[in-house]
Amino acid sequence: MNEALIASTQGDTLITTVMAAIRQRIASRSLTPGARLPSVRALAASMSVSKSTVVEAYERLAAEGVIRSRPGSGFYVAAPVAPLSLADIGPRLDREVDPLWISRQSLDAGDTMLKPGCGWLPASWMPHEALRRGLRTLSRHGDATLVDYGTPLGLRALRELLARRMGEHNVAVAPDQIMLTESGTQAIDMICRYLLDSGDTVLVDDPCYFNFHALLRAHRAKVVSAPYRPDGPDIERLAVILEEHRPRLYLTNSGIHNPTGASLSPVTAHRLLKLAEQYDLIIVEDDIFADFEIMPAPRLAAFDGLERVITIGSFSKTLSASVRCGYIAAKPEWVEGLVDLKIATSFGGSHFAEALVLAVLTDGGYRKHLEGLRTRLARSMAETVARLEESGIVPWLTPQAGMFLWCRLPEGIDAGKVARQALAEGIVLAPGNAFSLSQTANGFMRFNVAQSGDSRIYRLLEAALSG
Amino acid sequence: MNEALIASTQGDTLITTVMAAIRQRIASRSLTPGARLPSVRALAASMSVSKSTVVEAYERLAAEGVIRSRPGSGFYVAAPVAPLSLADIGPRLDREVDPLWISRQSLDAGDTMLKPGCGWLPASWMPHEALRRGLRTLSRHGDATLVDYGTPLGLRALRELLARRMGEHNVAVAPDQIMLTESGTQAIDMICRYLLDSGDTVLVDDPCYFNFHALLRAHRAKVVSAPYRPDGPDIERLAVILEEHRPRLYLTNSGIHNPTGASLSPVTAHRLLKLAEQYDLIIVEDDIFADFEIMPAPRLAAFDGLERVITIGSFSKTLSASVRCGYIAAKPEWVEGLVDLKIATSFGGSHFAEALVLAVLTDGGYRKHLEGLRTRLARSMAETVARLEESGIVPWLTPQAGMFLWCRLPEGIDAGKVARQALAEGIVLAPGNAFSLSQTANGFMRFNVAQSGDSRIYRLLEAALSG
CATH class of the missing domain: 3.90.1150.10 (Aspartate Aminotransferase, domain 1)
Incomplete structure (x- = not known):
């Protein structure tokens, strides 16, 4: 090997070393996307290499798309190319x-x-005859039901019916505290968007409905869990977790718990709400299985009066999962903000789906x-x-x-x-x-x-x- | 005033001063929610007050709910109580x-x-007769259409029809590159969730559809805008903005621009795509007004082949805004991740709405x-x-x-x-x-x-x- 080649090989090794150092800082997020890289002079000094080595390393990283040069102002970490997975x-x-x-x-x-x-x-277990009757009824409705956007809160008659149903579970709620959504999942998603800040922690049951895990990943929330017992969450463990992690939200089912089939007992409900108050915890009570109940379990929302409990539900399990319609019942201050979020992220609701669900719910069958x-x-x-x-x-x-x-x-x-x-x-x-x-x-x-x-x-x- | 009272009043003033200092640090976010407050000893030294003054100030702030004590480990800034507005x-x-x-x-x-x-x-301008016929047809469909969840991508026959329609605009797309959503707005929302990281910048037209502003607020994105001209965005200004702000996404309409009614010219489309490539910009082409066009404008997706352009659309403007159904067409790698996000945040799609839209689109009328x-x-x-x-x-x-x-x-x-x-x-x-x-x-x-x-x-x- 001649001397020029040896020198060039050594130079190459140094360039590779500088490149690796920068890549490592990006991977460890000590340099985040958009951050300015150290100046050529500063990096050369700190790594004891020549400035031309740093220049060459930066240019190669730029060619790879890892960093970008902004003429006259240096080099910056490129935006991440990997979308949310x-x-x-x-x-x-x-x-x-x-x-x-x-x-x-x-x-x-x-x-x-x-x-x-x-x-x-x-x-075959679902109420198709009532749905078919509903469709025929709607095909004779006025034009607006078939073609117009829904109102921001959703069809009033359906919200009134939901308020009456919740009343039967001793939850006092006005129709204007209920906002219709496109599904129970979307209801929870919207509450998370509304109430969670980045870095917030969310509490779930262990075990809990598996899509809660997927949903909370989409929010990049920190998630903690408390064991679920035959009468509700393990209150002693819950107290420890609340003290340690200060979660902002707790997602749970009270009626029939998914996956355990357990039902919340009144004494556990009461203890849970006392803890929630002490630790300023908001509870999302997913009531999606309500219509299966024979002996209704107590509702957290009934004890709490929708102060720190938000109830959500849908009709996917007993009416139709094809016709999408869910709801959120919350305190009035929150409904305002949720409506803004609903318009921003989905504009109207499913006016038609709301009308069809109402038709089936009010069908004698x-x-x-x-x-x-x-x-x-x-x-x-x-x-x-x-x-x-x-x-x-x-x-x-x-x-x-x-x-x-x-x-x-x-x-x-x-x-x-x-x-x-x-x-x-x-x-x-x-x-x-x-x-x-x-x-x-x-x-x-x-x-x-x-x-x-x-x-x-x-x-x-x-x-x-x-x- | 006796001496004890004077001393106590002075003490009160000092406590108030310490409380105000902490409140100010929280308001300016130099102390963020969950952050540990300075130790009593450190704050007493730095503010030249007694430790008992700091203890009293902390206790009063804790009583107000501004901070929380964690026994044995000090005081922490409480979680914010204000939800997203x-x-x-x-x-x-x-x-x-x-x-x-x-x-x-x-x-x-x-x-x-x-x-x-x-x-x-x-x-009264909408196709209610076709919708009524569609409803009667669906009322004779099998049970699955009426009651089952949709598939993750959405009804295949509708995706095939959409792929053919996009083909007429010279956009080559396979049905499996199309994912159905619950609306055009939800389509954009999902893309933002999928592609935006916190702190990312999004480019919009000035003027643009006003709900883009609301939607991007919900994502807490930084928003920049480029003037819109009769033949598309102002390319010179766009180049400057891309250089300066490095936005990750650009939301625009090519067909008929909202609110201006302008149409993109081929030369502007070409220049825009060259810039997009240079600055690694992803473009969301909102094609919601496509069906109004008489002389179709060029589509960015047609030039780009769905590499860095994502097309979204819906049927709200010409078919029904009450029956919610939209779509996203994107490169295959992105569709995978979008499907996961769709399941996590809304579980199924609107199977019924998809079937009804298909029925109307294939109706001779x-x-x-x-x-x-x-x-x-x-x-x-x-x-x-x-x-x-x-x-x-x-x-x-x-x-x-x-x-x-x-x-x-x-x-x-x-x-x-x-x-x-x-x-x-x-x-x-x-x-x-x-x-x-x-x-x-x-x-x-x-x-x-x-x-x-x-x-x-x-x-x-x-x-x-x-x-």
Whole structure:
């Protein structure tokens, strides 16, 4: 090797070293996007290299798009090119037990797949006759229902009906404290956007509905969890977590808890609200399973009077998931700001969907449909419990109502592994850790009793459990 | 006053001083929520007061809820109690010309209000017969359409139809690059959530659709604007802004620009895309007015091949604003992440709305409806121009198509003031500054020619302009 080549190779090594140092500072975020890089002179001095080495390193990084030069004012860290990836936020999970992945599998599954892991009833259980009657009624409505934007709060008659329904649960609420949304999920999303600041912490149950995890990732919130017990959250643990993490929001279900099927007891509700007041915690009470209840559980909103509790709900589980309509009930000061946010981010609501939901809810057949659903679910619950127990799978508790059974698998069985095996055979299961922030539920699985009638499910489970 | 009382009064003054100092640090955000306050000893030394004064000040602030004590670990700034207020973000405007306020007025206005300032057609202009036929068809559909969640991307047949429509605009796109959303606004909102990081800058046109301002406030984005000319954005100014502010996204309309009615020229489109590449800018092309065009303008997405352009659209303007359905067309890598975000924040899409939109779009009458709309709009446009000119109000340009006229008021007339007068008489106008980030459009007003037929509008304008 001649001397010039040796010198050039050494120069190259130094340039590479400078480049690596800058890349490392960007990766560790000691230099953030848009930040100005050290001047050529300063970096040369601090790294004991020549200025021309730094210039060459900066130019190569600029050519790679890592940094950008702004003539006359130096070099800057380029904007990140990677958009938000929900899969990369939060603890890294097996793709097969990732909450989003289960949702996508369930939503994408054709009619040939079995879905004991999904969170909805079979289409044939839903009130299609009432929906068909509703459609025919709406086809005779005035033009406005069919073509105009909805009002900011949403259809008044539907809000009045919701206020009456909440009144039956002892929640006193005026129709103008209710804002209609496009779904229950969108309702929670909007509350998070409204109330969370960057860096805020949110408390969830462990286990909880897996899409809460996905939603909170989208908000880049810090998430903490408290164990859920058969009568509500573990109050002693909750007190410790509130003291330590000061979460701003707590997302929970009181009626029928997802995935456990548990119901909040009055004493736990009372203790929870006292803690919430002490620690200035806002509670989002997701009431999406209300219509399945036979013996209504107490509502946090009823004790609290919608002071620090916000109730959300939708009609996806008992009326239609295809016609999207949800709601938020909150204190008047918050409704104002939520309406602004709704207009900014989705302009109007689904005027048509609101009118159709109202038509079905006021259809004489809807109450009968609910009674039929509850009876049918109770029967399926008993059958599913019996069939699962034959395979050694035992419910954590027997829910009073609803579609979910939260079950413990036999000792040593890995729910994620069983779910992967099942998927290969066309069965979507819901392994416990998808619901668990602490990742301590790998011995559990959630079953939807309305989707668990097929013998192939039990054959698969028996095969998987036996080895 | 005895000595003890004097001492206690002095002590009180010192405590108040310490409290004020801490409050000031919180207000200026040198102490942010969750931050630990200085230790009692350190603050006492730095403010030259006794430790007991600091302890008392901290305790009083804690009692007020400004700070919180964590036993054994000191005092911390309490979480903010004020939720997101879109009205407080961005430049402070008159409530009457605030973008959100115009939307709320327009959406809330009953049938007795006149709405030349709104952004939609009268209900009677919309295709209700096709919608009624669609509803009757859907009432005979299978159960799944009526009750099941939609698939993550949305109804395939509708995505195929959209891909063909975009093909007619020379945009090559596969159905799987299209994701259905609940509205055009939600489409833009989702893209912002997906692509923007905190502190990112977004570029808009000046003037632009006023809800872009509201939407970007919800994202707490930094917003910059470039003047819009009759053939697209001012490219020279754009280059300067890109160099200076490095925005990540640019939101614009190419087809028919809102509010100006201008159309992008091929040469401007080409220059814009060259700049976008140079500055790594992503463009969101809002194509919501596509169906009004008579001579289609070039599409940025057609030149760019959906590399750094994302197209969004909806059916609110020509089909129905009550049945919510929009779409995003983007490169495949981005669609993946957008689907995750859609599931996390709204779970399914509007399966039913998608099916109804598809039914109307494939109804034989829809193309005829569009032809009729275009003719009717052209006639209203000519009439409105003539009537406004009688009042001395002159269009900035005569749009090729669409419903909007961006008009210059006579010298010295304050559009905001005219809008406030009009509102008192039951007429919702759209004053120029609601559309202008630079607040330089107070001599302009946007008129919707389809909502400007009533003589009361011109009587009001003449009175306001002469007085």
